[in-house]
Amino acid sequence: MYMTQGLHRSAQQRPNDVAVHFQGKALTFAQLSDRVARLAGALRGLGVKDGERVAMLSINSARYLEYDMAVPWAGGVLNPVNIRWSSAEILYALNDSASLILIVDDTFKALGTKLANEAGTVRHLIYAGDGETPAGMLSYEQLIEAAEPIEDAWRHGDDLAGIFYTGGTTGFPKGVMLSHNNLGISAMAQLMTGRCGADAAFLHAMPMFHLANFAAVCALFISGGTHVVIPAFTPLATLEAISRDRVTQITLAPTMLQMLLDWLKQHPGEAARLDMSSLKLIGYGASPISQTLLRQAQQTFPETDFAQGYGMTELAPLATVLGPEYHTEEAFASGKMRAAGKPHLCVEVKIVDEFDREVPRGTVGEIAVRGGNVMLGYWNQPEATAQAVRGGWMHTGDGGYMDEEGLIYVVDRIKDMIVSGGENIYSAEVENAIASQPAVGQCAVIGVPSEKWGETVHAVIVLKQGAIATAEEIQAHCRKRIAGYKCPRSVEFREALPLSSVGKILKNDLRKPYWEKQGRGVA
């Protein structure tokens, strides 16, 4: 496999079909392929050798797709930078990956200059915007114009295709190394389900640096389907693109889906003028979804199929898929709609205990995944790689179980699971119970040391502005919803929770003071 293969095939077989819709303009496969071959030539001219890293920091655009193809075409390695990160995090990723080139758009041109000055390895800063090229930068369009199209470097198979940095809630980001085969095999498995095919028009509404979106990019290039690109997600831009470009498929994070539904509710007039009839599938994932939201979405889009993907960057990215057949009345009633799904095609999933032994159905353990989609490893971190990938199995760090039907349910991060009096307690379950209390804004549940029980359940709560609740009220609320041993023994109210740059709650920061005391024998 090689990432550029599908583009070659489409340029040969359907040169005049539309490859990309972006801001009212269309680019055919022939045009795209020509621009990509020239951009690859320019990159090569700037010193990109086989395996050299090229970073991009940009909101969504047609140029982002060109970058996705031109870097491997030139023999380079992608480093699509998380646009939500702090400049310190981005700098870390640029330095860690030793990226030679940084490409920025109009949104990030100022930051780009700062980063290029500070990053040790960045030799060239390319401006891929629509205005005047700022001083000290190379013009993306001029580079393409001046360059000759080159032959594809044909990096392939287990060759490194990209380094995708994952945030994570502990320490600095890790660079996940994915090969051409990792990305290709994962994309093919997608295509085997009939999604992202040649007749698809897929809307890139998620940020294009995100692997959940990049997976669709890869699949569409293989099949020859059409890319529809919007600069960034807004409910209106999304709905208008669906209506205008006859979008058939979209992938959204649950929060985006919520925003979409809220907007539609608030703008019934606008909603009526938009034509959603082309939309066949809404994929969702990247974080847990509430059944309420999912049901609401199904009611809003009654003719559209829904599918959930569960995975992680290290899996390029899918582990399981909950297909449309589990988005029925029956699946809702039986609770199967809460599952993360069944092992994706070409992916093996098992649930293991701490000694890597498979546990019986229904028993919670760590979700482990094996297949051609499992990453090459973490960039420059052989120990972390060896810890995560053992015997070919990627250990996800997610706790979950498999039911008799083979459906997999994610219950918690393994390290967030609490063992109290010999019982496993999943912080996520307790958090759901607490969150349903009307006064609760945000909450996090952790295990704190207990001489008697090993750990006990502790809740940290941020109340909604102006709302009032006591610890006893929270506990009483929980007792009506979950078993007594799962209810928080102690409750703490705070003004805010410690959050990572992508909004994940930093539970380690919450746990630290309790367990440090424990470490000092203070219990």
Added chain:
Amino acid sequence: MYMTQGLHRSAQQRPNDVAVHFQGKALTFAQLSDRVARLAGALRGLGVKDGERVAMLSINSARYLEYDMAVPWAGGVLNPVNIRWSSAEILYALNDSASLILIVDDTFKALGTKLANEAGTVRHLIYAGDGETPAGMLSYEQLIEAAEPIEDAWRHGDDLAGIFYTGGTTGFPKGVMLSHNNLGISAMAQLMTGRCGADAAFLHAMPMFHLANFAAVCALFISGGTHVVIPAFTPLATLEAISRDRVTQITLAPTMLQMLLDWLKQHPGEAARLDMSSLKLIGYGASPISQTLLRQAQQTFPETDFAQGYGMTELAPLATVLGPEYHTEEAFASGKMRAAGKPHLCVEVKIVDEFDREVPRGTVGEIAVRGGNVMLGYWNQPEATAQAVRGGWMHTGDGGYMDEEGLIYVVDRIKDMIVSGGENIYSAEVENAIASQPAVGQCAVIGVPSEKWGETVHAVIVLKQGAIATAEEIQAHCRKRIAGYKCPRSVEFREALPLSSVGKILKNDLRKPYWEKQGRGVA
């Protein structure tokens, strides 16, 4: 990718679904997986180490499927022996591959003993038949019974999965090395077209040693579709299996398709009692098909789709597919139904001249193929590998062209093409013209040396029994059908043509006397 992955997945996800129908018996995925894991244990016990070759010489059976899975499960390498070969050819393949174990069925038990005695490396002979185990052989069923199921050896990716010997019309067979990725990627590409899916019941009517059939085996194991196995192709066995086991898909060589149609015509009563309504797709390939036969097949199965696959063992095996959309009245009328198809998904195809430069559309050159399906190489033949695979492109040795629409047409083997007075002449085209003369039974067209033209067209003809025709009549017949310069300048009548063991005409043998003379300057 690894060949056994789908079996693991199906055993976990749908243990009680039928994996195999064979001779009125059904085997579930759980049963099959258990037998495979035990057989793998037995093979390991007999000394199969990672990469060790295990041969099988057998007509079709459920055990053949177990062999296909158990050998990679044990870490071994498949060597499925061509059952149509002479014992000398089989012996060559066993010795060349240094196979440690030979598995034979009832049909080949006598030959097996002879081969095991003569082959230098075969240490164990396993009898996978239904009778008494012959002296000197191990019982397949006893091995399974006695063995413990073992963990999968998890050979994967670029690891060697099988050596598939190709006949070829020159010299001894070559062992084509295919990796787990080669076979997996090719199978996934099949599955992306919607064929061989989880709801398919595929009939293994072609011999199971043949890669055209093995490709379906791989695809079905990935998707979890059902295998329907008949011991060997006969029209009745095939039609009965389709009717009984609700077969949805079948792949046939053109000669098999012809036999099927002939039989149906001759047995109208039987035909009426057989229910063909489940049959959704007839795939065909492995040799050229006549439009007459194809049309006849379409009329006989009006509700069934047709698809042609063109490829070779070295491509695991597909290069192009002519899908159902090119099996229409329009495609017949326009001549597009004669094409070999479009590049398969995840496969790049180009037409090149002798310097590997791409030629313009419509120009004949050599068909070259690049992709994850291209073999690792020829076993123990690095020179032959380097000659065939250059820059990642498998040079098929087939002459062909691509039309404006991107369809690929195969015209001839490159080495069978004749250049006469600067004009390219395709022996296949001339042979078709000659074959339509009623007196002609078989024919072969070769180029013979000519001082004036470089080469001239020479026809070697076997007349039908009792039929009479003169050289002049043949030439006159051709002149009505093809351009003058393509017509045979000389015609030779013979009793028989030299054939390989698989019935291919040995054109080299026909050419040899003419060109040897040339070599001696006798012209």
